[in-house]
Amino acid sequence: NAGVTQTPKFQVLKTGQSMTLQCAQDMNHNSMYWYRQDPGMGLRLIYYSASEGTTDKGEVPNGYNVSRLNKREFSLRLESAAPSQTSVYFCASSAAPGGYEQYFGPGTRLTVT
Amino acid sequence: QQQVKQSPQSLIVQKGGISIINCAYENTAFDYFPWYQQFPGKGPALLIAIRPDVSEKKEGRFTISFNKSAKQFSLHIMDSQPGDSATYFCAASSYSGAGSYQLTFGKGTKLSVIP
Numbered sequence: 001n002a003g004v005t006q007t008p009k010f011q012v013l014k015t016g017q018s019m020t021l022q023c024a025q026d027m028n029h030n031s032m033y034w035y036r037q038d039p040g041m042g043l044r045l046i047y048y049s050a051s052e053g054t055t056d057k058g059e060v061p062n063g064y065n066v067s068r069l070n071k072r073e074f075s076l077r078l079e080s081a082a083p084s085q086t087s088v089y090f091c092a093s094s095a096a097p098g099g100y101e102q103y104f105g106p107g108t109r110l111t112v113t
Numbered sequence: 114q115q116q117v118k119q120s121p122q123s124l125i126v127q128k129g130g131i132s133i134i135n136c137a138y139e140n141t142a143f144d145y146f147p148w149y150q151q152f153p154g155k156g157p158a159l160l161i162a163i164r165p166d167v168s169e170k171k172e173g174r175f176t177i178s179f180n181k182s183a184k185q186f187s188l189h190i191m192d193s194q195p196g197d198s199a200t201y202f203c204a205a206s207s208y209s210g211a212g213s214y215q216l217t218f219g220k221g222t223k224l225s226v227i228p
Contacts (some may be wrong), residue, residue: 042218043202
């Protein structure tokens with residue numbers, strides 16, 4: 001039982017490049033989330049998926065797109081990376097929509113130069 | 114914009130002392146108040162949570178105190194240990210429509226427990 005897994009762990013992009021961050025959970029959870037963490041800013045919600053087939057914007061969705069591929073997988077795509085998107089990205093899941101007991105992955109550290 | 118304000122930003126406590134982290138909120142629709150603990154290089158993990166109809170919840174050395182009228186809640190870590198050194202986030206859960214809820218996080222408190 002791996003919980004929430006994220007790939008890659010580290011990534012360096014040049015401005016304008018695109019990439020997809022992958023997330024998978026094996027806990028049969030319905031809801032999944034993408035957060036970004038910046039120093040002194042806490043965790044900010046980018047997008048979430050309350051259940052398979054639905055996605056909604058969070059607090060900071062601009063510059064990102066998401067895909068809920070199936071119940072297990074939720075990906076985050078940066079179409080044209082900008083230096084302001086340098087951050088640590090966390091995927092999380094919960095059994096219930098917006099459940100306060102969210103399980104987080106280990107994070108992806110992204111640097112955009 | 115919904116907000117949860119957390120203080121202090123950083124905290125240094127001696128081993129065996131009490132660590133206290135405070136949070137305040139404005140939205141009375143928040144219905145659950147969890148605390149998360151994050152070690153360097155790891156994702157946050159749920160530590161303890163409280164409902165707004167309860168004034169205190171204790172789990173081992175960790176206690177949440179909740180003051181509904183003041184819209185404040187706090188985390189107390191008794192007998193703090195070096196292994197408690199981590200970043201702590203308070204959060205609040207709220208309904209965001211269409212059967213969905215969201216967590217709003219405070220900005221975090223970096224706790225250092227020194228021997």
